[in-house]
Amino acid sequence: MVSKNAKLLVVLVLLMGLLATGGCKFSFNQLLQKTQKQEAELIKAEIHFTSNDYTVGYVKSLGVEEDGEIYIGGASVNYIYDQKGKVVGSFNYARVEYIKIIK
Numbered sequence: 001m002v003s004k005n006a007k008l009l010v011v012l013v014l015l016m017g018l019l020a021t022g023g024c025k026f027s028f029n030q031l032l033q034k035t036q037k038q039e040a041e042l043i044k045a046e047i048h049f050t051s052n053d054y055t056v057g058y059v060k061s062l063g064v065e066e067d068g069e070i071y072i073g074g075a076s077v078n079y080i081y082d083q084k085g086k087v088v089g090s091f092n093y094a095r096v097e098y099i100k101i102i103k
Contacts, residue, residue, distance in 0.1 A: 042081055046100040047091060057081060057088060062099060 042058035049055075057080035080089040 044102040048097045
């Protein structure tokens with residue numbers, strides 16, 4: 001035999017569930033989905049350095065990237081990617097003269 005307290009608890013849980021799904025516009029799908037950070041779109045660029053050298057590769061942004069690093073004294077390290085998003089090199093903005101976007 002089920003006690004009155006257990007019945008009351010079941011009713012309260014059901015009411016809370018109905019309120020959460022209907023009244024609060026809560027989406028239970030969000031609880032079931034894995035959270036993934038959307039990757040930044042890669043930009044094909046020609047990076048020209050102060051030494052008159054240049055390289056062609058892909059960058060995530062034209063500024064200091066979120067996963068880049070800034071060191072004391074102002075030096076920075078950013079990454080160059082291949083077309084698939086794999087890191088193939090790095091560069092320092094202190095040595096960059098300009099970046100040309102390639103379409």
